[in-house]
Amino acid sequence: MAAFGSLFMPEMAISWFDGSGWSESQVVSSDSIQLHPGAHVLHYSSTCFEGLKAFRHADGSIKIFRMDQNIARFAQSAELLALPSIDAEATTAMIIEIVARFADEVPAPPGSMYIRPTHFGTEPAIGKAAVPSLTSCQYVLLSPVGDYFAGGDKALRLLVDDQGMRCPPHMGMVKSGGNYAGALRPIMKARAEAQADQVLFCPGGDVQETGAANFLLIDGDEIITKALDESFLHGITRDSILTLARDRGMKISERALSIDELLERAAKPGCEAALSGTAAVLAPVGTLIYHGKEYPVGNGGVGATTVKLRQALNDIQWGKAEDKHGWLTSI
Incomplete structure (x- = not known):
């Protein structure tokens, strides 16, 4: 199987x-984009994107998960980057059209069709470092993906970084490529020096998110996660998991979480931590690495609540459980 996200529809x-x-x-070849070398995006990173999935149900129908929320966030990112406003209705039609065109290629569970709407500034003007692009392009690319946990469900190792930050505070809620690029070097360093899978950015001791996912601490029947503000991404998977947890009577605490509290709670038997995102849904965290010392989260393994919440969301996506919240759009 090709690496996750490396196979594309033509x-x-x-x-x-x-x-x-x-x-x-229009529907065009996936390798047909031509850009002027002075295009705004190539010099000033005027670009944003989304990531969502389409799922094949047992009856053969195809459903897209929480498309309305992804499009709303897409529009918000474009606005915050001063890109031309997207047409939400037209973007919805683009997504549905291209997914329907390749409906036969949507994998069966646990696979899915990853959908990548992308928007970027095209104006050829290298003198516009402080001026937005007046022209832009929007496309929707498809990538069939398999089981994210095909190699086995393993607890991740996170390096806790209290000095750096993933991106400028006012850019956190924008889903822009520059935010991910800025986090790459610290992640690579953490992998090389601490054998960490990801970096948990905690500037000034404030627990925020990793380079590519939101962070959740699960202490018994309580989930603790940072309250929404502009400093980090407002994850749709995060929101979905919190909603399902509330449905199960769990307490949701969206508030500030310090490194000290995180490490204190993580040491408790039965405590869990997880990363939420479109690709993995909910990935378990087993070890926190801080100032050269390793701190196991709970028993250091895959937490039962993490697995149950992930399965609950998967069951809705795959059509095995009732969609009580109206999250699925039929193709």
Whole structure:
């Protein structure tokens, strides 16, 4: 099986903004984009994207999970980056059109079709470092993916970083490529020096998120996670997991969490931690590494509550449980 997200459908949906309006969406070859070397995105990173999935149900139908929320966040990212506003209705139609076109290629569970809407500034103007691009492009790319945990469900190791930050505080809620690029070097260093899988960014001791996922601490029947603000990504999987946890009577505490409290709670028997995101849904965390010392989370293994919450969300996505919250869109 190809590495997650490295296999693509041969065609994509695309639309261009010429400064006054969006063109009609077209289906084109996935390798057909041509850009002027002075394009705004190549010099000033005027780009945002989304990640969502389509799932095949047992009856053969195809459902997209929480598309409305992804499109709302896509529009928000474009606004915060001063990119031309997207047309939410047209973007929805683009996604549905291209997924329907490749419906037969949507894998059966535990696989899915990963959907990547992308928006970037195209204006050829290298003198516009402090001025937004007047023109842009939007496309929807598809990537069939298999089981994220095909190699086995293992508890991750996180390096707790109290000095650096994933991105500038006002950019955290923007799903932009630059945020991920900025986190790469610290992640690579953590892997090389501490054999960590990811970095948990905690500037000033404030527990925020990792380079590519939201962080949740699960202490008994309580989930503790940072309250939403502009400093970190407002994860749709995070919101979904918290909603399902509330449905099960768990207490949700969205508030500040210090490193000291994190380490104190993590030492308790039965405590769990997890990372939430579109790809893995909910990945268990077994070890925290802070100032050269390792701290196991609970028993250091895969937590039972983490697995149960992930399965509950998967069951809705795969059509094995009732969609009580109206999260699925039919194709």
